[in-house]
Amino acid sequence: MNFDFTPEEQTFADEVEAWLVENHDPVVMDHHRENFSQLSDTPERRAFMKKLAAKGWLGMSWPKEYGGQEIEGVYEFILTEALARHAAPQIGKGVGIIGKTLIRHGSDKLKQEFLPKILSAEVEFAVGYSEPQAGSDAANMQLKADKVEGGWNLNGQKMWTTSAHFAEWYWVGARTDPDKSKHNGISLFLIPMDHPGLEVQSLPTIGKDTTNQVFFEDVFVPDDYLVGVRGRGFQYIAEALDLERFTMFTLSPITNRTQVLVDYAKTSKRDGKPVRENPDTRRLIANIVTDTAVSKALSTRFLCAARGGGKPPTIPSSQYKLFTTSLSQRVCDEALDISGAAGTIREGQELAPLLGRFEGAYRATMNETVGGGSSEIQKNIIARRHLGLPKNF
Template identity: 60%
Template sequence: MDFEFYQQERDFVKEVDQFIRDNYDEEVMDVTRENMAQICDTPKRRAFMKKVAEKGWLGLTWPKEYGGSDIDGVYEYLLNEKLSSVGAPQIGKGVGIIGKTLIRHGTEKLKQEFLPQILDAEIEFAVGYSEPNAGSDAAAMRLKAERKDHGWVLNGQKMFTTSAHFADWYWVGARTDPQAAKHSGITLFLVKMDDPGLSIHAMPTMGKERTNMVFFDDVFVHDDYRVGELNRGFQYISEALDLERFTMFTFSPIKARVNLLVDYVKTTKVNDRPLKDDPVIRQRISQLVTDCEVARLLGLKFVSAAMAGGKPPTNEASCYKLFATELSQRVANATMDIASPGSQLALGTQTAPLGGRAESTYTYTVIDTIGGGSSEVQKNIIARRKLGLPKNF
């Protein structure tokens, strides 16, 4: 594979850079929100995404028959990396998880209803896989869906639904056949978030962001809003998770945090001795910089494999997600260690090293190795699908 970008791709990056400069707003672009900066959870952030849509940058890889541009996935990669580098909202759930799944498996009714709204940035989605006893193990979900008339009645609970308090629609998995094997009997549905049977309860996180518990009490979903074939939801979720593992954990913020740490080490002294002269710190910094290059190339490997195969490559997605998110935590840990006791001061504290980014990065990156499937899940996927190891070993 070629790790260099073509001139047309470099021109696209320049265009995105200019767009960011022309639309800069510190309320919209906030790098201190770390990975949570990607969501459109305020009117201003939604308005920003509308401007992205007006540029024709949503659905870049979608087929033209559905309003997309039908161009290589590298453009989505470059766009997301640029947006994440300034803490701006990114293309994600709607374009990737929901849109691409509907294109592959949705009915014409669902395509006609949702795809244009996604392309115009008129709609936001919440994704409901995790449950109290089914976190990273989506196949263990137990939210019950029972047949009734021309639809389904859903009862149960979801956990860690980050966007539930502002989303318009809920992309949710439910068990439609409790007698089926664990990885079977699950079906995907689209549920209106203002359904009276939904109850949303805030779950504050240590990263000062909000996720949610969502309770279903006799929520009726018409069969028109069932996605794909009955009892094949887990297969669709697996496809979508490969996208999530890549698009939701961009590389640029990790690299930016390493650069911030490098600048701190270059300019800081402890006991009149420059930190940059400490051999232990120099070794640790060099390892992080090297790991950053590995993460960048793993990301490009995913993009290349996706372009060649036509659908998200599982092995490459898990390799990137595992390495990049654990690197993100190593960067956070190193920043806390090197900045010493002052690293515990909160973001914005005037005397805090690195402006308090050490503390905020440390608390935010806790979720990185959990969201989209924990590191343990990624290791199992790599072991079975890449290395050919048996399930029980």
């Protein structure tokens, strides 16, 4: 049992930390974006991603033959958390679900076309799984892929494609085999985002970033842009989701937020009395700090289960996601309670406590308990696959 990083891991953590301090850029690293900095499309962010790539920090866990370092996942964890701590963009879907799926299941052609570009941060992806009728029931996707000469013809609609308005490539699940069972009739495709017949419509949110719906009208995809084996798409998606769950919901923004709240309570006054002396405030903060330590414990659990490159640790990852996203929202909620009436002032104005950090975060984090598999879906996974309870839906 050991709760410290190894000396090598610690050296890497120190190196990343020093590099992030040195490369601080207020446009790219904005704490008011919480952990969604990767969703902001600015030239500065793209330049920052290229710098990360030049450091060799994209795809560290990939096999050497594809340009990776075959390094333990813990290094990616250290990097991811450090980026989040500095409110810098995450390493992204390309290195994560898309790159890793291509490495495991992609053709040589797709590997050669995409993997180098992912490692050099020259390509941005959008991911299209959800549809109007496929939310939590992700396998219910109906986007039609009809077999035609030399490829596939796609028609239908996707929902919640967050990066569609700036990505170059679209990673999309579509139904190629409507006669097969719903989990076995889906295939994955790669499509240029500017393809004729694709229409991206913005869907504004109460967070800082827009999401999108994407409409497909006779979008032709050549055969060799179907990823892996026809009909195996849903299995690939499920496999990769285990990775996404962890990297999408880093702990550092919550730890930051908790620290900001603690500093606020220590320095502000209400009716002339220090806020930190209020017994309710003390109680709330004691429990937030404790639950933050539990989140960290659950992430340690995930990390240790993932060591040695075995199966994706589905259960620890679901437990971590369930607990941490709920805590994330609670920190914002209770911070607003502690702010009182001033908590209602919209983010970004001088009048707001902490420039409205918590007001903004309260809105921005609403999606965390829904996106990437809702809390209820996580509970179903834990109930069935961990506790062995019968199928319940």
